Amino acid sequence: MPDPNSSGTPTPRVRFAPSPTGFLHVGSARTFTFNWLYARHNHGTMVLRLDDTDLERNTEASVQSIFEGLRWLGLDWDEEYKQSERLALHRKQAEAIFAKGLAYRDFTPAHAADEEHSSSQGAWLSNPGMRELPREDSDRRAASGEPFALRFRVPRGEGRILQFVDGVYGAQQKLADEVEDFALLRSDGMPTYHLASCVDDADLRISHIIRGQDHLTNTFKHLLIFEALGEGVGVAPPHFAHLPLLVAPDGTKLSKRKHGPVVSVTTYRDAGFLPQAFVNFLCLLGWSPKNDREFLSLDEIRDLFTLEGVNRANAVVNFTDDDPFDAKAVWLNAEHIRALPVEELSRDLQPFFEQAGFHVSPEKVAAVTPLIRERIKLLRDAVPAADFFFLDKLAPYDPAELIPLKKGDPKKQDLTGDAALALRVLQTALEVLPATTFDHDSLDKALREAAVSLGLKAGPMFQPIRVAVCGRKNAPPLFETMVVLGREVCLERIREAEKNLQSLA
RNA sequence: GGCGCUAUCGUCUAGGGGUUAGGACGUGAGAUUCUCAAUCUUAAAACCCGGGUUCGAUUCCCGGUAGCGCUACCA
Numbered sequence: 278m279p280d281p282n283s284s285g286t287p288t289p290r291v292r293f294a295p296s297p298t299g300f301l302h303v304g305s306a307r308t309f310t311f312n313w314l315y316a317r318h319n320h321g322t323m324v325l326r327l328d329d330t331d332l333e334r335n336t337e338a339s340v341q342s343i344f345e346g347l348r349w350l351g352l353d354w355d356e357e358y359k360q361s362e363r364l365a366l367h368r369k370q371a372e373a374i375f376a377k378g379l380a381y382r383d384f385t386p387a388h389a390a391d392e393e394h395s396s397s398q399g400a401w402l403s404n405p406g407m408r409e410l411p412r413e414d415s416d417r418r419a420a421s422g423e424p425f426a427l428r429f430r431v432p433r434g435e436g437r438i439l440q441f442v443d444g445v446y447g448a449q450q451k452l453a454d455e456v457e458d459f460a461l462l463r464s465d466g467m468p469t470y471h472l473a474s475c476v477d478d479a480d481l482r483i484s485h486i487i488r489g490q491d492h493l494t495n496t497f498k499h500l501l502i503f504e505a506l507g508e509g510v511g512v513a514p515p516h517f518a519h520l521p522l523l524v525a526p527d528g529t530k531l532s533k534r535k536h537g538p539v540v541s542v543t544t545y546r547d548a549g550f551l552p553q554a555f556v557n558f559l560c561l562l563g564w565s566p567k568n569d570r571e572f573l574s575l576d577e578i579r580d581l582f583t584l585e586g587v588n589r590a591n592a593v594v595n596f597t598d599d600d601p602f603d604a605k606a607v608w609l610n611a612e613h614i615r616a617l618p619v620e621e622l623s624r625d626l627q628p629f630f631e632q633a634g635f636h637v638s639p640e641k642v643a644a645v646t647p648l649i650r651e652r653i654k655l656l657r658d659a660v661p662a663a664d665f666f667f668l669d670k671l672a673p674y675d676p677a678e679l680i681p682l683k684k685g686d687p688k689k690q691d692l693t694g695d696a697a698l699a700l701r702v703l704q705t706a707l708e709v710l711p712a713t714t715f716d717h718d719s720l721d722k723a724l725r726e727a728a729v730s731l732g733l734k735a736g737p738m739f740q741p742i743r744v745a746v747c748g749r750k751n752a753p754p755l756f757e758t759m760v761v762l763g764r765e766v767c768l769e770r771i772r773e774a775e776k777n778l779q780s781l782a
Numbered sequence: 783g784g785c786g787c788u789a790u791c792g793u794c795u796a797g798g799g800g801u802u803a804g805g806a807c808g809u810g811a812g813a814u815u816c817u818c819a820a821u822c823u824u825a826a827a828a829c830c831c832g833g834g835u836u837c838g839a840u841u842c843c844c845g846g847u848a849g850c851g852c853u854a855c856c857a
Binding site for chain 1: 784785786787788789792793794795796797804805806807808815816817818819820821849850851852853854855856857
Protein backbone atom coordinates (compact mmCIF):
# COMPACT_ATOMS: atom_id res chain seq x y z
CA MET A 278 0.00 0.00 0.00
CA PRO A 279 1.37 3.40 -0.94
CA ASP A 280 2.28 5.79 1.82
CA PRO A 281 -0.48 8.38 2.12
CA ASN A 282 2.13 11.02 2.76
CA SER A 283 4.22 10.26 -0.27
CA SER A 284 1.76 11.84 -2.68
CA GLY A 285 -0.52 14.82 -2.60
CA THR A 286 -3.69 12.79 -2.37
CA PRO A 287 -4.20 10.57 0.64
CA THR A 288 -5.57 7.11 0.00
CA PRO A 289 -9.34 7.18 -0.01
CA ARG A 290 -11.53 5.77 2.71
CA VAL A 291 -14.96 4.72 1.53
CA ARG A 292 -17.81 3.08 3.35
CA PHE A 293 -20.83 0.98 2.70
CA ALA A 294 -23.55 1.67 5.23
CA PRO A 295 -26.56 -0.61 4.90
CA SER A 296 -29.43 -0.45 7.29
CA PRO A 297 -30.39 -3.92 8.42
CA THR A 298 -34.08 -3.95 7.67
CA GLY A 299 -34.21 -7.02 5.46
CA PHE A 300 -32.13 -9.12 3.13
CA LEU A 301 -29.34 -7.65 1.03
CA HIS A 302 -30.94 -5.74 -1.81
CA VAL A 303 -29.43 -5.85 -5.31
CA GLY A 304 -29.21 -2.05 -5.26
CA SER A 305 -27.29 -2.20 -2.01
CA ALA A 306 -25.09 -4.90 -3.43
CA ARG A 307 -24.26 -2.65 -6.34
CA THR A 308 -23.52 0.32 -4.08
CA PHE A 309 -21.27 -1.91 -2.02
CA THR A 310 -19.56 -3.14 -5.17
CA PHE A 311 -18.92 0.34 -6.53
CA ASN A 312 -17.47 1.43 -3.22
CA TRP A 313 -15.30 -1.64 -3.14
CA LEU A 314 -14.11 -1.01 -6.68
CA TYR A 315 -13.28 2.57 -5.88
CA ALA A 316 -11.38 1.56 -2.77
CA ARG A 317 -9.45 -1.27 -4.38
CA HIS A 318 -8.74 0.64 -7.58
CA ASN A 319 -7.23 3.45 -5.55
CA HIS A 320 -5.57 1.28 -2.91
CA GLY A 321 -7.86 2.74 -0.30
CA THR A 322 -9.77 1.42 2.67
CA MET A 323 -13.19 -0.17 2.60
CA VAL A 324 -15.30 0.37 5.69
CA LEU A 325 -18.47 -1.52 6.46
CA ARG A 326 -20.83 0.25 8.80
CA LEU A 327 -24.20 -1.05 9.88
CA ASP A 328 -26.54 1.91 10.06
CA ASP A 329 -28.85 0.47 12.64
CA THR A 330 -30.19 3.48 14.46
CA ASP A 331 -33.79 2.66 13.64
CA LEU A 332 -34.51 0.30 16.51
CA GLU A 333 -38.05 -0.32 15.37
CA ARG A 334 -37.11 -1.87 12.08
CA ASN A 335 -33.69 -3.41 12.55
CA THR A 336 -33.38 -7.11 13.22
CA GLU A 337 -30.50 -9.43 13.98
CA ALA A 338 -31.75 -11.78 11.28
CA SER A 339 -31.36 -9.00 8.79
CA VAL A 340 -27.81 -8.30 9.94
CA GLN A 341 -27.01 -11.97 9.38
CA SER A 342 -28.59 -12.03 5.97
CA ILE A 343 -26.70 -8.94 4.88
CA PHE A 344 -23.40 -10.48 5.93
CA GLU A 345 -24.39 -13.65 4.16
CA GLY A 346 -25.07 -11.72 0.99
CA LEU A 347 -21.85 -9.75 1.18
CA ARG A 348 -19.80 -12.85 1.83
CA TRP A 349 -21.37 -14.49 -1.18
CA LEU A 350 -20.39 -11.58 -3.40
CA GLY A 351 -16.84 -12.36 -2.47
CA LEU A 352 -15.83 -8.77 -1.84
CA ASP A 353 -14.00 -7.95 1.35
CA TRP A 354 -13.78 -4.99 3.67
CA ASP A 355 -11.14 -3.70 6.01
CA GLU A 356 -12.97 -2.20 8.96
CA GLU A 357 -16.33 -2.82 10.48
CA TYR A 358 -18.54 -0.69 12.71
CA LYS A 359 -21.98 -0.73 14.16
CA GLN A 360 -23.70 2.60 14.40
CA SER A 361 -25.79 1.61 17.40
CA GLU A 362 -22.59 1.22 19.41
CA ARG A 363 -21.65 4.80 18.73
CA LEU A 364 -24.70 6.47 20.21
CA ALA A 365 -22.72 8.33 22.82
CA LEU A 366 -20.74 10.09 20.13
CA HIS A 367 -23.84 10.99 18.19
CA ARG A 368 -25.53 12.49 21.24
CA LYS A 369 -22.44 14.35 22.24
CA GLN A 370 -22.21 15.91 18.80
CA ALA A 371 -25.89 16.73 18.80
CA GLU A 372 -25.44 18.55 22.09
CA ALA A 373 -22.47 20.41 20.74
CA ILE A 374 -24.47 21.55 17.75
CA PHE A 375 -27.27 22.62 20.04
CA ALA A 376 -24.83 24.43 22.28
CA LYS A 377 -23.59 26.41 19.31
CA GLY A 378 -27.14 27.50 18.66
CA LEU A 379 -27.24 25.65 15.37
CA ALA A 380 -30.15 23.47 16.43
CA TYR A 381 -33.31 23.89 18.44
CA ARG A 382 -35.68 21.73 20.42
CA ASP A 383 -39.00 21.00 18.81
CA PHE A 384 -41.60 20.00 21.39
CA THR A 385 -44.31 19.34 18.83
CA PRO A 386 -45.58 15.79 19.31
CA ALA A 387 -44.54 13.61 16.39
CA HIS A 388 -48.02 12.74 15.18
CA ALA A 389 -49.13 16.38 15.33
CA ALA A 390 -46.16 17.36 13.20
CA ASP A 391 -47.11 14.78 10.63
CA GLU A 392 -50.54 16.25 10.26
CA GLU A 393 -49.28 19.79 9.98
CA HIS A 394 -46.76 18.91 7.31
CA SER A 395 -49.13 17.00 5.14
CA SER A 396 -51.94 19.52 5.39
CA SER A 397 -49.79 22.49 4.47
CA GLN A 398 -49.82 23.28 0.77
CA GLY A 399 -46.25 24.32 0.15
CA ALA A 400 -43.21 22.53 1.44
CA TRP A 401 -42.82 22.45 5.17
CA LEU A 402 -39.60 24.21 6.06
CA SER A 403 -39.52 24.99 9.71
CA ASN A 404 -41.50 25.24 12.89
CA PRO A 405 -41.25 28.95 13.69
CA GLY A 406 -42.88 28.62 17.10
CA MET A 407 -40.23 26.19 18.17
CA ARG A 408 -37.34 27.63 16.21
CA GLU A 409 -37.87 30.98 17.89
CA LEU A 410 -38.66 29.57 21.33
CA PRO A 411 -36.55 31.44 23.89
CA ARG A 412 -33.74 29.37 25.31
CA GLU A 413 -35.03 29.65 28.86
CA ASP A 414 -38.43 28.27 27.88
CA SER A 415 -36.79 25.51 25.93
CA ASP A 416 -34.53 24.58 28.85
CA ARG A 417 -37.41 24.66 31.28
CA ARG A 418 -39.61 22.41 29.19
CA ALA A 419 -36.76 20.01 28.55
CA ALA A 420 -35.93 19.91 32.26
CA SER A 421 -39.53 19.12 33.06
CA GLY A 422 -39.17 16.00 30.96
CA GLU A 423 -41.23 17.10 27.98
CA PRO A 424 -40.07 15.11 24.96
CA PHE A 425 -38.62 16.95 21.98
CA ALA A 426 -36.93 16.38 18.68
CA LEU A 427 -33.76 18.30 17.97
CA ARG A 428 -33.88 20.14 14.67
CA PHE A 429 -31.16 21.76 12.67
CA ARG A 430 -31.54 25.51 12.47
CA VAL A 431 -31.10 25.89 8.71
CA PRO A 432 -29.92 29.41 7.80
CA ARG A 433 -32.86 31.41 6.46
CA GLY A 434 -33.23 34.73 4.76
CA GLU A 435 -29.52 35.04 4.10
CA GLY A 436 -29.62 33.79 0.53
CA ARG A 437 -27.05 31.25 1.56
CA ILE A 438 -26.11 28.87 -1.28
CA LEU A 439 -25.10 25.33 -0.49
CA GLN A 440 -22.86 23.72 -3.06
CA PHE A 441 -20.63 20.80 -3.82
CA VAL A 442 -19.19 19.00 -6.79
CA ASP A 443 -20.55 15.55 -7.19
CA GLY A 444 -18.20 12.92 -8.56
CA VAL A 445 -20.86 11.74 -10.97
CA TYR A 446 -23.41 14.51 -11.35
CA GLY A 447 -21.07 17.45 -11.36
CA ALA A 448 -21.63 20.84 -9.72
CA GLN A 449 -24.67 20.95 -7.47
CA GLN A 450 -26.19 23.85 -5.63
CA LYS A 451 -29.26 24.73 -3.70
CA LEU A 452 -30.55 27.64 -1.69
CA ALA A 453 -30.39 26.94 2.03
CA ASP A 454 -33.78 28.61 2.36
CA GLU A 455 -35.22 25.66 0.49
CA VAL A 456 -33.90 23.11 2.93
CA GLU A 457 -36.24 22.21 5.75
CA ASP A 458 -35.25 22.17 9.41
CA PHE A 459 -34.52 18.45 9.47
CA ALA A 460 -34.32 16.43 12.65
CA LEU A 461 -31.04 15.49 14.28
CA LEU A 462 -32.42 13.66 17.27
CA ARG A 463 -35.75 11.93 17.64
CA SER A 464 -37.90 12.53 20.66
CA ASP A 465 -36.69 9.23 22.10
CA GLY A 466 -33.16 10.61 22.01
CA MET A 467 -32.02 8.43 19.12
CA PRO A 468 -30.07 10.11 16.35
CA THR A 469 -31.57 10.30 12.89
CA TYR A 470 -29.84 8.91 9.85
CA HIS A 471 -28.57 12.34 8.82
CA LEU A 472 -26.89 13.04 12.12
CA ALA A 473 -25.51 9.60 12.83
CA SER A 474 -24.23 9.12 9.34
CA CYS A 475 -22.43 12.45 9.15
CA VAL A 476 -20.99 12.17 12.63
CA ASP A 477 -19.66 8.73 11.82
CA ASP A 478 -18.39 9.70 8.40
CA ALA A 479 -16.47 12.54 10.01
CA ASP A 480 -15.23 10.45 12.88
CA LEU A 481 -14.19 7.57 10.64
CA ARG A 482 -12.48 10.05 8.31
CA ILE A 483 -14.42 8.84 5.30
CA SER A 484 -12.99 10.63 2.28
CA HIS A 485 -15.52 9.63 -0.38
CA ILE A 486 -19.18 8.95 0.05
CA ILE A 487 -20.43 6.85 -2.83
CA ARG A 488 -24.11 6.10 -2.49
CA GLY A 489 -27.44 5.99 -4.27
CA GLN A 490 -28.74 9.02 -6.10
CA ASP A 491 -31.71 9.09 -3.74
CA HIS A 492 -29.32 10.88 -1.39
CA LEU A 493 -28.33 13.58 -3.84
CA THR A 494 -30.62 16.20 -2.34
CA ASN A 495 -29.95 15.01 1.20
CA THR A 496 -26.36 15.97 0.63
CA PHE A 497 -27.17 19.63 1.19
CA LYS A 498 -28.32 18.78 4.69
CA HIS A 499 -25.20 16.79 5.25
CA LEU A 500 -23.06 19.71 4.17
CA LEU A 501 -24.75 21.74 6.88
CA ILE A 502 -24.06 19.07 9.46
CA PHE A 503 -20.38 18.76 8.56
CA GLU A 504 -20.14 22.50 8.87
CA ALA A 505 -21.70 22.37 12.33
CA LEU A 506 -19.41 19.60 13.51
CA GLY A 507 -16.04 19.96 15.16
CA GLU A 508 -14.50 22.99 16.80
CA GLY A 509 -14.47 26.25 14.92
CA VAL A 510 -15.21 26.14 11.22
CA GLY A 511 -16.57 22.65 11.15
CA VAL A 512 -15.31 19.57 9.46
CA ALA A 513 -14.35 19.56 5.79
CA PRO A 514 -16.98 17.46 4.04
CA PRO A 515 -15.91 14.35 2.17
CA HIS A 516 -16.22 14.05 -1.57
CA PHE A 517 -19.59 12.87 -2.77
CA ALA A 518 -20.45 10.67 -5.71
CA HIS A 519 -23.98 9.54 -6.35
CA LEU A 520 -24.91 6.48 -8.31
CA PRO A 521 -27.92 6.27 -10.64
CA LEU A 522 -30.65 4.13 -9.17
CA LEU A 523 -31.56 0.61 -10.13
CA VAL A 524 -35.19 0.59 -11.18
CA ALA A 525 -37.78 -2.00 -12.10
CA PRO A 526 -39.22 -2.21 -15.63
CA ASP A 527 -42.06 -0.02 -14.41
CA GLY A 528 -39.51 2.71 -13.74
CA THR A 529 -39.81 2.82 -10.00
CA LYS A 530 -36.99 2.25 -7.57
CA LEU A 531 -36.48 -1.43 -6.86
CA SER A 532 -38.24 -2.19 -3.66
CA LYS A 533 -38.65 -5.25 -1.53
CA ARG A 534 -42.28 -4.53 -0.90
CA LYS A 535 -43.26 -3.89 -4.47
CA HIS A 536 -41.04 -6.22 -6.44
CA GLY A 537 -40.52 -9.12 -4.07
CA PRO A 538 -37.69 -11.64 -4.03
CA VAL A 539 -36.23 -10.46 -7.34
CA VAL A 540 -34.53 -7.67 -5.43
CA SER A 541 -32.73 -9.99 -3.04
CA VAL A 542 -29.25 -11.20 -3.85
CA THR A 543 -30.06 -14.55 -2.25
CA THR A 544 -32.53 -15.13 -5.06
CA TYR A 545 -29.67 -14.91 -7.52
CA ARG A 546 -27.44 -17.08 -5.41
CA ASP A 547 -30.08 -19.78 -4.95
CA ALA A 548 -30.83 -19.88 -8.66
CA GLY A 549 -27.21 -20.59 -9.34
CA PHE A 550 -25.62 -17.34 -10.31
CA LEU A 551 -21.89 -17.25 -9.91
CA PRO A 552 -20.95 -14.31 -7.70
CA GLN A 553 -18.46 -13.00 -10.24
CA ALA A 554 -21.16 -13.07 -12.92
CA PHE A 555 -23.60 -11.29 -10.67
CA VAL A 556 -21.04 -8.62 -9.84
CA ASN A 557 -20.17 -8.29 -13.52
CA PHE A 558 -23.83 -7.71 -14.29
CA LEU A 559 -24.28 -5.20 -11.48
CA CYS A 560 -21.30 -3.19 -12.64
CA LEU A 561 -22.72 -2.87 -16.12
CA LEU A 562 -25.80 -1.17 -14.70
CA GLY A 563 -24.80 2.44 -14.61
CA TRP A 564 -21.16 2.01 -15.41
CA SER A 565 -19.31 1.35 -18.61
CA PRO A 566 -15.68 0.44 -19.28
CA LYS A 567 -16.14 2.29 -22.59
CA ASN A 568 -14.30 -0.31 -24.54
CA ASP A 569 -17.18 -2.42 -25.86
CA ARG A 570 -16.35 -5.22 -23.50
CA GLU A 571 -18.98 -6.63 -21.22
CA PHE A 572 -17.75 -10.00 -20.04
CA LEU A 573 -15.19 -8.98 -17.45
CA SER A 574 -13.44 -10.53 -14.51
CA LEU A 575 -13.43 -8.79 -11.17
CA ASP A 576 -9.78 -7.91 -11.59
CA GLU A 577 -10.45 -6.33 -14.94
CA ILE A 578 -13.36 -4.34 -13.59
CA ARG A 579 -11.29 -3.17 -10.66
CA ASP A 580 -8.52 -2.03 -12.95
CA LEU A 581 -10.89 -0.24 -15.31
CA PHE A 582 -13.19 1.29 -12.74
CA THR A 583 -13.44 5.05 -12.47
CA LEU A 584 -16.20 7.39 -11.35
CA GLU A 585 -16.01 9.05 -14.76
CA GLY A 586 -17.37 5.86 -16.26
CA VAL A 587 -20.50 6.10 -14.15
CA ASN A 588 -23.65 7.02 -16.02
CA ARG A 589 -26.25 9.49 -14.76
CA ALA A 590 -29.53 7.90 -15.82
CA ASN A 591 -31.31 5.23 -13.81
CA ALA A 592 -30.84 1.68 -15.03
CA VAL A 593 -33.64 -0.82 -15.50
CA VAL A 594 -33.18 -4.32 -14.20
CA ASN A 595 -35.17 -6.05 -16.84
CA PHE A 596 -37.08 -8.81 -15.12
CA THR A 597 -40.58 -10.03 -15.91
CA ASP A 598 -43.26 -12.04 -14.18
CA ASP A 599 -42.19 -15.08 -16.15
CA ASP A 600 -38.50 -14.61 -15.64
CA PRO A 601 -37.12 -12.96 -12.53
CA PHE A 602 -33.69 -12.47 -14.07
CA ASP A 603 -32.45 -9.96 -16.57
CA ALA A 604 -31.49 -11.80 -19.77
CA LYS A 605 -28.11 -10.15 -19.78
CA ALA A 606 -27.39 -11.35 -16.27
CA VAL A 607 -28.24 -14.86 -17.36
CA TRP A 608 -26.06 -14.62 -20.44
CA LEU A 609 -23.15 -13.30 -18.39
CA ASN A 610 -23.61 -16.15 -15.97
CA ALA A 611 -23.43 -18.66 -18.79
CA GLU A 612 -20.23 -16.98 -19.97
CA HIS A 613 -18.68 -17.13 -16.52
CA ILE A 614 -19.73 -20.76 -16.15
CA ARG A 615 -17.90 -21.60 -19.35
CA ALA A 616 -14.88 -19.66 -18.21
CA LEU A 617 -14.64 -21.62 -14.98
CA PRO A 618 -12.21 -24.54 -14.73
CA VAL A 619 -14.15 -27.81 -14.69
CA GLU A 620 -13.03 -28.72 -11.17
CA GLU A 621 -14.32 -25.46 -9.80
CA LEU A 622 -17.58 -25.62 -11.66
CA SER A 623 -18.01 -29.18 -10.55
CA ARG A 624 -17.55 -28.11 -6.93
CA ASP A 625 -20.11 -25.35 -7.36
CA LEU A 626 -22.56 -27.76 -8.91
CA GLN A 627 -22.37 -30.37 -6.16
CA PRO A 628 -24.69 -28.60 -3.70
CA PHE A 629 -27.33 -28.15 -6.38
CA PHE A 630 -27.40 -31.89 -7.01
CA GLU A 631 -27.47 -32.59 -3.29
CA GLN A 632 -30.34 -30.25 -2.84
CA ALA A 633 -32.25 -31.98 -5.60
CA GLY A 634 -31.86 -35.25 -3.76
CA PHE A 635 -29.02 -36.75 -5.78
CA HIS A 636 -26.41 -37.88 -3.30
CA VAL A 637 -23.73 -38.37 -5.82
CA SER A 638 -19.98 -38.59 -5.52
CA PRO A 639 -17.80 -35.63 -6.44
CA GLU A 640 -16.08 -37.89 -8.97
CA LYS A 641 -19.32 -38.54 -10.78
CA VAL A 642 -20.19 -34.85 -10.78
CA ALA A 643 -16.75 -34.07 -12.12
CA ALA A 644 -17.29 -36.54 -14.95
CA VAL A 645 -20.66 -35.06 -15.84
CA THR A 646 -19.67 -31.40 -15.56
CA PRO A 647 -17.87 -31.02 -18.89
CA LEU A 648 -20.86 -32.55 -20.65
CA ILE A 649 -23.37 -30.05 -19.33
CA ARG A 650 -21.17 -27.02 -18.97
CA GLU A 651 -22.18 -25.50 -22.29
CA ARG A 652 -25.77 -26.40 -21.78
CA ILE A 653 -26.58 -24.54 -18.59
CA LYS A 654 -27.02 -20.86 -17.93
CA LEU A 655 -27.68 -21.10 -14.23
CA LEU A 656 -26.15 -23.64 -11.90
CA ARG A 657 -29.57 -24.97 -11.03
CA ASP A 658 -30.09 -25.88 -14.71
CA ALA A 659 -27.59 -28.66 -14.12
CA VAL A 660 -30.15 -30.74 -12.28
CA PRO A 661 -32.61 -31.22 -15.12
CA ALA A 662 -29.72 -31.33 -17.59
CA ALA A 663 -27.94 -34.16 -15.87
CA ASP A 664 -30.50 -36.07 -13.84
CA PHE A 665 -30.39 -39.12 -16.10
CA PHE A 666 -26.79 -39.67 -15.15
CA PHE A 667 -27.80 -40.21 -11.56
CA LEU A 668 -31.14 -41.94 -11.81
CA ASP A 669 -31.18 -45.70 -11.22
CA LYS A 670 -34.17 -46.00 -13.44
CA LEU A 671 -35.12 -43.56 -16.12
CA ALA A 672 -38.34 -41.67 -15.71
CA PRO A 673 -40.99 -42.97 -18.11
CA TYR A 674 -40.83 -41.36 -21.52
CA ASP A 675 -42.87 -41.60 -24.68
CA PRO A 676 -41.53 -44.55 -26.71
CA ALA A 677 -42.41 -42.62 -29.85
CA GLU A 678 -39.40 -40.45 -29.10
CA LEU A 679 -37.25 -43.41 -29.95
CA ILE A 680 -38.37 -43.15 -33.53
CA PRO A 681 -36.38 -40.62 -35.49
CA LEU A 682 -38.47 -38.07 -37.33
CA LYS A 683 -37.87 -37.31 -40.92
CA LYS A 684 -36.76 -33.78 -41.24
CA GLY A 685 -39.33 -31.23 -42.25
CA ASP A 686 -42.24 -33.56 -42.62
CA PRO A 687 -43.27 -35.13 -39.36
CA LYS A 688 -46.76 -35.87 -40.58
CA LYS A 689 -45.75 -38.19 -43.38
CA GLN A 690 -44.27 -40.52 -40.86
CA ASP A 691 -44.58 -44.17 -41.58
CA LEU A 692 -44.82 -44.94 -37.89
CA THR A 693 -44.70 -48.66 -38.05
CA GLY A 694 -41.99 -48.80 -40.65
CA ASP A 695 -39.86 -46.30 -38.77
CA ALA A 696 -40.54 -48.06 -35.53
CA ALA A 697 -39.17 -51.19 -37.07
CA LEU A 698 -36.14 -49.27 -38.16
CA ALA A 699 -35.59 -47.84 -34.68
CA LEU A 700 -35.94 -51.31 -33.32
CA ARG A 701 -33.24 -52.55 -35.62
CA VAL A 702 -31.02 -49.70 -34.50
CA LEU A 703 -31.42 -50.70 -30.90
CA GLN A 704 -30.89 -54.34 -31.64
CA THR A 705 -27.77 -53.56 -33.58
CA ALA A 706 -26.50 -51.43 -30.71
CA LEU A 707 -27.15 -54.30 -28.37
CA GLU A 708 -25.06 -56.55 -30.57
CA VAL A 709 -22.21 -54.13 -31.05
CA LEU A 710 -21.85 -52.53 -27.64
CA PRO A 711 -20.83 -55.53 -25.54
CA ALA A 712 -17.70 -55.83 -27.65
CA THR A 713 -16.91 -52.15 -27.81
CA THR A 714 -14.51 -50.36 -25.53
CA PHE A 715 -16.32 -47.57 -23.76
CA ASP A 716 -14.34 -44.58 -24.78
CA HIS A 717 -15.28 -41.83 -27.17
CA ASP A 718 -13.32 -42.97 -30.22
CA SER A 719 -14.25 -46.61 -30.01
CA LEU A 720 -17.93 -45.86 -29.60
CA ASP A 721 -17.80 -43.37 -32.41
CA LYS A 722 -16.20 -45.89 -34.72
CA ALA A 723 -18.39 -48.83 -33.74
CA LEU A 724 -21.69 -46.98 -33.96
CA ARG A 725 -20.87 -45.24 -37.20
CA GLU A 726 -19.92 -48.52 -38.76
CA ALA A 727 -23.17 -49.98 -37.51
CA ALA A 728 -25.02 -47.09 -39.12
CA VAL A 729 -23.38 -47.79 -42.43
CA SER A 730 -24.30 -51.43 -42.22
CA LEU A 731 -27.91 -50.45 -41.65
CA GLY A 732 -27.78 -47.92 -44.46
CA LEU A 733 -28.45 -45.09 -42.02
CA LYS A 734 -27.05 -41.66 -41.52
CA ALA A 735 -25.75 -40.60 -38.14
CA GLY A 736 -28.93 -38.77 -37.11
CA PRO A 737 -31.43 -41.58 -37.39
CA MET A 738 -28.87 -43.97 -36.01
CA PHE A 739 -28.01 -42.00 -32.88
CA GLN A 740 -31.38 -40.69 -31.89
CA PRO A 741 -32.93 -43.99 -30.81
CA ILE A 742 -29.84 -44.78 -28.80
CA ARG A 743 -29.75 -41.33 -27.26
CA VAL A 744 -33.36 -41.49 -26.21
CA ALA A 745 -32.93 -45.00 -24.92
CA VAL A 746 -29.94 -44.03 -22.86
CA CYS A 747 -30.96 -40.54 -21.71
CA GLY A 748 -34.72 -40.83 -21.76
CA ARG A 749 -35.09 -37.76 -23.95
CA LYS A 750 -34.19 -36.31 -27.30
CA ASN A 751 -32.05 -33.41 -26.18
CA ALA A 752 -28.96 -34.37 -24.32
CA PRO A 753 -25.19 -33.97 -24.30
CA PRO A 754 -23.14 -35.62 -27.06
CA LEU A 755 -23.88 -39.31 -27.21
CA PHE A 756 -20.49 -40.98 -26.93
CA GLU A 757 -19.25 -38.96 -23.99
CA THR A 758 -22.54 -39.55 -22.32
CA MET A 759 -22.33 -43.28 -22.80
CA VAL A 760 -18.81 -43.35 -21.46
CA VAL A 761 -19.92 -41.66 -18.25
CA LEU A 762 -22.95 -43.89 -17.95
CA GLY A 763 -20.93 -47.06 -18.48
CA ARG A 764 -21.60 -50.13 -20.50
CA GLU A 765 -23.96 -51.89 -18.13
CA VAL A 766 -26.31 -48.97 -17.68
CA CYS A 767 -26.37 -48.31 -21.41
CA LEU A 768 -27.16 -51.89 -22.31
CA GLU A 769 -29.84 -52.12 -19.69
CA ARG A 770 -31.51 -48.93 -20.83
CA ILE A 771 -31.37 -49.93 -24.47
CA ARG A 772 -32.97 -53.27 -23.63
CA GLU A 773 -35.67 -51.44 -21.76
CA ALA A 774 -36.22 -49.17 -24.76
CA GLU A 775 -36.42 -52.16 -27.03
CA LYS A 776 -39.23 -53.52 -24.89
CA ASN A 777 -41.05 -50.20 -24.94
CA LEU A 778 -40.77 -49.98 -28.66
CA GLN A 779 -42.14 -53.45 -29.19
CA SER A 780 -45.12 -52.65 -27.02
CA LEU A 781 -45.74 -49.65 -29.23
CA ALA A 782 -45.74 -51.68 -32.43
C1' G B 783 -47.29 21.53 -4.84
C1' G B 784 -41.78 22.94 -4.01
C1' C B 785 -36.77 21.60 -5.01
C1' G B 786 -33.29 18.45 -7.48
C1' C B 787 -31.73 14.84 -11.14
C1' U B 788 -32.29 12.42 -15.86
C1' A B 789 -33.61 11.58 -21.20
C1' U B 790 -29.46 7.26 -27.63
C1' C B 791 -32.48 0.52 -30.37
C1' G B 792 -37.29 -3.56 -26.11
C1' U B 793 -33.05 -3.59 -22.17
C1' C B 794 -27.72 -2.30 -20.69
C1' U B 795 -24.69 1.21 -23.03
C1' A B 796 -20.58 3.90 -26.54
C1' G B 797 -20.25 8.31 -28.99
C1' G B 798 -20.17 13.29 -29.99
C1' G B 799 -21.08 20.05 -33.84
C1' G B 800 -20.47 17.06 -40.13
C1' U B 801 -20.52 9.31 -38.37
C1' U B 802 -23.57 4.29 -42.81
C1' A B 803 -25.03 6.84 -34.70
C1' G B 804 -20.94 1.73 -32.58
C1' G B 805 -21.16 -2.61 -29.15
C1' A B 806 -23.80 -6.18 -26.01
C1' C B 807 -28.20 -8.92 -24.40
C1' G B 808 -32.73 -10.38 -26.29
C1' U B 809 -35.57 -11.34 -31.00
C1' G B 810 -35.87 -13.17 -36.52
C1' A B 811 -33.24 -15.80 -40.57
C1' G B 812 -29.23 -18.89 -42.19
C1' A B 813 -24.62 -22.00 -41.58
C1' U B 814 -22.40 -25.96 -38.74
C1' U B 815 -23.15 -30.41 -35.69
C1' C B 816 -25.38 -37.23 -33.83
C1' U B 817 -30.02 -34.07 -30.86
C1' C B 818 -29.70 -29.87 -27.67
C1' A B 819 -26.30 -26.33 -26.46
C1' A B 820 -22.10 -23.69 -28.00
C1' U B 821 -20.02 -21.29 -32.27
C1' C B 822 -20.22 -18.34 -36.92
C1' U B 823 -22.90 -15.18 -40.49
C1' U B 824 -26.94 -12.07 -41.09
C1' A B 825 -31.56 -9.01 -40.37
C1' A B 826 -34.91 -5.79 -37.86
C1' A B 827 -34.35 -2.16 -33.96
C1' A B 828 -32.70 4.23 -31.05
C1' C B 829 -30.73 10.00 -30.64
C1' C B 830 -38.40 12.62 -26.29
C1' C B 831 -40.64 17.39 -28.43
C1' G B 832 -40.10 22.71 -29.68
C1' G B 833 -37.15 26.87 -30.15
C1' G B 834 -32.45 29.06 -30.48
C1' U B 835 -26.62 29.26 -31.44
C1' U B 836 -24.21 27.60 -35.97
C1' C B 837 -22.77 26.87 -42.75
C1' G B 838 -24.42 22.46 -40.06
C1' A B 839 -27.29 19.88 -34.40
C1' U B 840 -28.62 13.70 -31.86
C1' U B 841 -24.36 16.39 -29.52
C1' C B 842 -24.11 23.20 -26.96
C1' C B 843 -28.11 26.74 -24.71
C1' C B 844 -33.26 27.71 -23.32
C1' G B 845 -38.26 26.03 -22.81
C1' G B 846 -41.71 22.00 -22.75
C1' U B 847 -42.88 17.03 -21.76
C1' A B 848 -42.06 12.59 -19.32
C1' G B 849 -39.72 9.60 -15.66
C1' C B 850 -37.30 9.28 -11.16
C1' G B 851 -35.63 11.17 -6.37
C1' C B 852 -36.05 14.28 -1.97
C1' U B 853 -39.66 17.01 0.52
C1' A B 854 -40.29 11.60 7.86
C1' C B 855 -38.80 12.20 14.90
C1' C B 856 -36.97 5.76 7.60
C1' A B 857 -32.38 4.98 5.84
